[in-house]
Amino acid sequence: MSKQILILPGDGIGPEIMAEAVKVLELANDKYQLGFELSHDLIGGSAIDQHGVPLADETLARARAADAVLLGAVGGPKWDKLDRSIRPEKGLLKIRSELKLFANLRPAILYPQLAEASTLKPEVVSGLDILIVRELTGGIYFGAPRGIRTLDNGEREGYNTLPYSESEIRRIARAGFDMARLRSKKLCSVDKANVLEASQLWREVVEEVAKDYPDVELSHMYVDNAAMQLVKAPKQFDVIVTENMFGDILSDQASMLTGSIGMLPSASLDINNKGMYEPCHGSAPDIAGQGIANPLATILSVSMMLRYSFNLTAAADAIEKAVSLVLDQGLRTGDIWSAGNAKVGTQEMGDAVVAALRNL
Ligand code: IPM
Numbered sequence: 237m238s239k240q241i242l243i244l245p246g247d248g249i250g251p252e253i254m255a256e257a258v259k260v261l262e263l264a265n266d267k268y269q270l271g272f273e274l275s276h277d278l279i280g281g282s283a284i285d286q287h288g289v290p291l292a293d294e295t296l297a298r299a300r301a302a303d304a305v306l307l308g309a310v311g312g313p314k315w316d317k318l319d320r321s322i323r324p325e326k327g328l329l330k331i332r333s334e335l336k337l338f339a340n341l342r343p344a345i346l347y348p349q350l351a352e353a354s355t356l357k358p359e360v361v362s363g364l365d366i367l368i369v370r371e372l373t374g375g376i377y378f379g380a381p382r383g384i385r386t387l388d389n390g391e392r393e394g395y396n397t398l399p400y401s402e403s404e405i406r407r408i409a410r411a412g413f414d415m416a417r418l419r420s421k422k423l424c425s426v427d428k429a430n431v432l433e434a435s436q437l438w439r440e441v442v443e444e445v446a447k448d449y450p451d452v453e454l455s456h457m458y459v460d461n462a463a464m465q466l467v468k469a470p471k472q473f474d475v476i477v478t479e480n481m482f483g484d485i486l487s488d489q490a491s492m493l494t495g496s497i498g499m500l501p502s503a504s505l506d507i508n509n510k511g512m513y514e515p516c517h518g519s520a521p522d523i524a525g526q527g528i529a530n531p532l533a534t535i536l537s538v539s540m541m542l543r544y545s546f547n548l549t550a551a552a553d554a555i556e557k558a559v560s561l562v563l564d565q566g567l568r569t570g571d572i573w574s575a576g577n578a579k580v581g582t583q584e585m586g587d588a589v590v591a592a593l594r595n596l
């Protein structure tokens with residue numbers, strides 16, 4: 237039976253990096269006879285231009301019907317002045333929420349070839365392999381009440397709410413423990429329990445869930461300390477589980493340990509492992525249309541899709557191997573370039589991965 241993949245390139249560099257990822261996906265589809273059928277649709281600013289909303293109902297319906305979704309990036313200055321309710325980012329948040337993609341896996345792996353590209357000393361980051369499990373459909377991103385109101389004194393006030401229910405905490409904690417079990421059985425839960433009630437409950441519930449995972453070593457860390465430890469001694473971490481906003485921030489930070497956010501893929505999964513796959517980086521409007529963006533995070537997101545949604549381990553491994561071979565060849569987009577390597581553009585990088593995969 238064929239499997240439906242919905243491709244949502246989005247805005248900015250989204251269409252450029254997606255074109256390369258699709259080439260890799262199509263080759264893997266042929267080479268390993270995966271039976272994928274690809275279809276394309278709009279999200280974010282490009283959907284606003286076409287439909288007046290960042291995620292049309294028909295697009296959402298197609299995403300629900302698909303077996304997996306591959307997304308580029310959304311947003312850009314063109315749409316920054318729009319009313320808050322129809323900003324491009326709302327489309328991304330809506331699809332995450334509507335598809336109940338509560339578990340966001342963000343691996344930060346340092347390819348040995350890129351040790352020089354990190355701003356940290358090679359000995360601090362070499363061998364780095366961290367997985368951030370970010371809660372994706374709750375917390376301050378979605379909490380109500382929220383808004384901008386005018387106070388009695390005429391001054392405006394912006395406000396947001398950070399709620400976490402026990403069941404929301406429990407299911408993401410389980411995702412964290414399950415991932416830790418597949419790796420080195422160490423889980424660090426990051427919170428701000430010294431200040432926030434939502435974090436105090438978070439910590440309590442994570443402790444409860446830990447009873448079902450006696451084989452996993454659990455630790456807790458405040459988010460400010462975690463930010464510091466991530467740059468001081470990042471290799472102390474294996475799996476980190478944390479709430480939506482802390483995970484957003486820490487995953488950007490972790491990405492720089494690996495040389496560039498242009499290398500980081502992600503998977504967003506529902507309770508049945510149906511998923512949406514996207515690079516962790518944004519739409520990078522400053523370099524959009526120049527053909528210089530790094531497509532590897534999106535290509536690696538294809539590999540995560542094969543692994544997590546379809547259990548196609550051999551094909552997923554092959555894509556990762558192809559990426560590694562291309563780095564061995566010294567090919568680098570600007571974001572991961574260091575002296576002695578060849579600087580290439582988006583398309584050249586994609587073509588090189590395709591060639592390496594074809595020859596495997
Ligand atoms: C991410 C992005 C998004 C987020 C934005 C674009 C809404 O930063 O995926 O990390 O904050 O979740």
Ligand code: MG
Pocket residue numbers: 484485488516
């Ligand atoms: Mg982010």
